[in-house]
Amino acid sequence: MRGQAHTLEAVTAALLLLGAVLFALQTTAVTPLTASTSSQHIENQQAAVAEGVLVSAAEEGTLKPTLLYWNESASGHWNADYLGAYTRAGPPTALGETLNGTFLERGIAFNLNVHYVQNGQQRAHRVVNFGEPSDNAVSATKTVTLYDDDVLRAADRSRTTTTLAATDQFYVDDDAAATQTSGVYNVVVVEVVVWRM
Amino acid sequence: MADVRGRMADARGRDRAQLFLVGALAVAVLFVSLALLLNTAIYTENLATRNTASDATHAHELRESTNASVAGVVGYANYRENESYDTLWTAVATGVRDVSDGAAVHGAVRGRPVEVSLDSVENGTRITHDVEGPFVDASATPRGSWTVVDGAAGSRDIRLDVSTTNLADGSGLTTVSDYRQSDLFHLDLAESSGSTYEVFVYGDGADTVSVRVIEDDGTPDFVGSTCSATAGADGHVLVSVSRASVDDTACPALSFAEGLGQHDVEMQNATVAGSTQIQGTYELFVDQDVTTVETTAGPYYDETATSQSPYATPAVYTADVALDYRTAALTYDTRVTVDPEAHPRRYGIGRQSWRLSLAGGGGGGGGGDGGGGGNAAPTGSVSISDVTDEGGNRYDIETSWSASDTDGSVASVEVILRDPDGGAVETKSPPLGSSPVTFQDVKITGKNAGAPWTVELVVYDDQGGSTTITHTEDLP
Numbered sequence: 001m002r003g004q005a006h007t008l009e010a011v012t013a014a015l016l017l018l019g020a021v022l023f024a025l026q027t028t029a030v031t032p033l034t035a036s037t038s039s040q041h042i043e044n045q046q047a048a049v050a051e052g053v054l055v056s057a058a059e060e061g062t063l064k065p066t067l068l069y070w071n072e073s074a075s076g077h078w079n080a081d082y083l084g085a086y087t088r089a090g091p092p093t094a095l096g097e098t099l100n101g102t103f104l105e106r107g108i109a110f111n112l113n114v115h116y117v118q119n120g121q122q123r124a125h126r127v128v129n130f131g132e133p134s135d136n137a138v139s140a141t142k143t144v145t146l147y148d149d150d151v152l153r154a155a156d157r158s159r160t161t162t163t164l165a166a167t168d169q170f171y172v173d174d175d176a177a178a179t180q181t182s183g184v185y186n187v188v189v190v191e192v193v194v195w196r197m
Numbered sequence: 198m199a200d201v202r203g204r205m206a207d208a209r210g211r212d213r214a215q216l217f218l219v220g221a222l223a224v225a226v227l228f229v230s231l232a233l234l235l236n237t238a239i240y241t242e243n244l245a246t247r248n249t250a251s252d253a254t255h256a257h258e259l260r261e262s263t264n265a266s267v268a269g270v271v272g273y274a275n276y277r278e279n280e281s282y283d284t285l286w287t288a289v290a291t292g293v294r295d296v297s298d299g300a301a302v303h304g305a306v307r308g309r310p311v312e313v314s315l316d317s318v319e320n321g322t323r324i325t326h327d328v329e330g331p332f333v334d335a336s337a338t339p340r341g342s343w344t345v346v347d348g349a350a351g352s353r354d355i356r357l358d359v360s361t362t363n364l365a366d367g368s369g370l371t372t373v374s375d376y377r378q379s380d381l382f383h384l385d386l387a388e389s390s391g392s393t394y395e396v397f398v399y400g401d402g403a404d405t406v407s408v409r410v411i412e413d414d415g416t417p418d419f420v421g422s423t424c425s426a427t428a429g430a431d432g433h434v435l436v437s438v439s440r441a442s443v444d445d446t447a448c449p450a451l452s453f454a455e456g457l458g459q460h461d462v463e464m465q466n467a468t469v470a471g472s473t474q475i476q477g478t479y480e481l482f483v484d485q486d487v488t489t490v491e492t493t494a495g496p497y498y499d500e501t502a503t504s505q506s507p508y509a510t511p512a513v514y515t516a517d518v519a520l521d522y523r524t525a526a527l528t529y530d531t532r533v534t535v536d537p538e539a540h541p542r543r544y545g546i547g548r549q550s551w552r553l554s555l556a557g558g559g560g561g562g563g564g565g566d567g568g569g570g571g572n573a574a575p576t577g578s579v580s581i582s583d584v585t586d587e588g589g590n591r592y593d594i595e596t597s598w599s600a601s602d603t604d605g606s607v608a609s610v611e612v613i614l615r616d617p618d619g620g621a622v623e624t625k626s627p628p629l630g631s632s633p634v635t636f637q638d639v640k641i642t643g644k645n646a647g648a649p650w651t652v653e654l655v656v657y658d659d660q661g662g663s664t665t666i667t668h669t670e671d672l673p
Contacts, residue, residue: 013221020225182292183273187299
């Protein structure tokens with residue numbers, strides 16, 4: 001009788017201990033801050049860097065020439081890799097060199113999208129396409145206005161004589177309401193999406 | 198005697214089992230509380246690094262891009278739609294509305310409404326001298342010392358593109374009185390209640406332009422030190438008083454131009470006793486109505502006379518826009534005063550492509566200056582054969598041209614379409630024999646409608662000679 005009671009208590013004690021250990025291990029949280037490639041810290045840092053790249057490009061005046069680096073006859077960017085977009089590195093412009101140096105050399109992939117307005121809707125155009133971003137990607141944006149008399153750039157980055165108003169082979173259309181007297185061609189949002197490869 | 202040993206024996210057995218169970222329970226509670234502590238620490242660190250500033254960063258970025266966009270709209274209006282203050286207002290208002298519509302679409306996609314609206318526009322005047330020449334006024338006997346503007350509330354974007362030809366030399370001067378007693382050219386900004394700033398621009402050795410600023414608040418003194426720059430291939434140096442730079446070098450002495458009160462702008466000693474002390478081109482914006490400028494200062498040429506300057510045209514001095522931005526956690530209402538000086542210049546003297554066009558235009562204007570002795574320059578002709586209205590103020594201009602060379606052959610031709618201001622709208626290099634050439638979708642509006650447009654044909658022959666032939670016609 002006493003032996004059975006002892007055994008029962010031993011079994012209960014063992015089960016209690018085992019259950020407590022398992023419970024404790026299960027409830028320990030692996031949060032986004034746990035060190036890994038998907039850490040929240042890294043995401044915040046990448047977002048700040050992407051924003052810094054866009055702001056400094058706008059200040060230097062290298063952002064718009066990259067948007068205008070367009071080959072009319074091929075309906076794509078100059079020396080693009082696939083379907084008019086760059087898939088292996090940034091474009092061969094000053095902004096592309098900055099992006100390569102900041103991100104590609106550190107193993108961070110990036111997409112460069114241009115969102116423009118067409119008939120009251122937002123459309124997207126890819127300048128740099130590294131594929132589908134991962135779940136831990138961040139993005140930074142900058143709004144830029146294109147004007148009727150902005151000129152396209154040639155393959156050697158020099159200014160051509162073709163203004164945006166004069167061409168209809170540009171990937172951004174002239175916004176319907178913006179054709180008279182104001183000189184505004186379209187308002188575009190340049191977006192850089194970065195994620196760790 | 199009582200039998201206590203048995204009871205004691207019983208008690209010890211029961212005590213051992215209870216100890217076992219109680220011990221297990223205590224360890225279990227310890228494990229769970231450790232897990233709880235660990236989770237608390239992780240959660241605290243997570244909370245501490247949450248990024249709550251993203252909404253405000255977007256608002257700031259939107260403010261900067263609105264400033265840049267409206268500055269571009271103001272620049273476009275000042276150079277393309279400047280017949281009167283009414284057309285300027287219409288152009289700026291339409292432009293701000295277009296910028297607002299575009300930004301609103303982008304904001305709506307993310308659930309963040311954006312609105313930009315034009316609050317007010319400050320009317321001003323753009324004074325331009327864009328034909329290379331001495332900095333004299335437009336009177337019958339041009340004066341070298343004259344008032345550019347009298348009592349302007351403000352001025353911006355003052356820039357002088359100075360040529361090294363005919364530039365008075367001032368290399369040996371050292372003291373303030375040396376400068377003030379000399380015949381060197383100086384641009385004066387005289388505050389009504391304050392000091393007078395004299396900006397001396399002179400030559401300093403071969404191909405070098407130097408700038409020295411003297412402030413006179415009762416006792417004249419130098420401001421900062423001398424700024425110099427060497428002229429490039431085109432023989433000009435851009436002195437930007439408003440951006441405090443001489444060509445690409447920063448010139449801190451020129452930064453006095455920020456925050457001046459009401460002041461006069463004068464030019465002194467542009468010519469002395471008939472000899473030119475300085476020549477080139479210049480441009481500035483002043484915060485004064487154009488009719489007031491033309492009656493109290495100058496005199497100025499009429500702005501429609503295309504080959505004469507200086508002239509004064511209506512311009513927008515600055516504009517105020519209201520920016521309204523909302524997110525779930527942020528309401529941002531602000532007024533942005535547009536600052537055209539702070540953004541890359543797209544029009545006028547000193548714009549980004551100015552050096553390229555000046556180098557090309559200067560050569561073309563010189564005409565047949567190529568080739569060695571004995572080569573006969575090529576000949577040609579050009580005319581406008583057809584103008585088709587495409588609607589929306591856009592025209593297709595068809596030009597017929599022909600070119601020939603008596604002692605060789607024609608190597609290539611260029612056909613350039615120039616607007617009434619002389620700026621090249623489009624350049625084509627057609628293959629030989631492919632006349633006519635059509636300029637598609639040329640926008641002719643405002644001041645340019647009914648004004649003389651020029652088609653220029655540049656013919657290059659195979660021995661390095663070239664000829665420029667022009668044809669001017671009122672379009673459309």
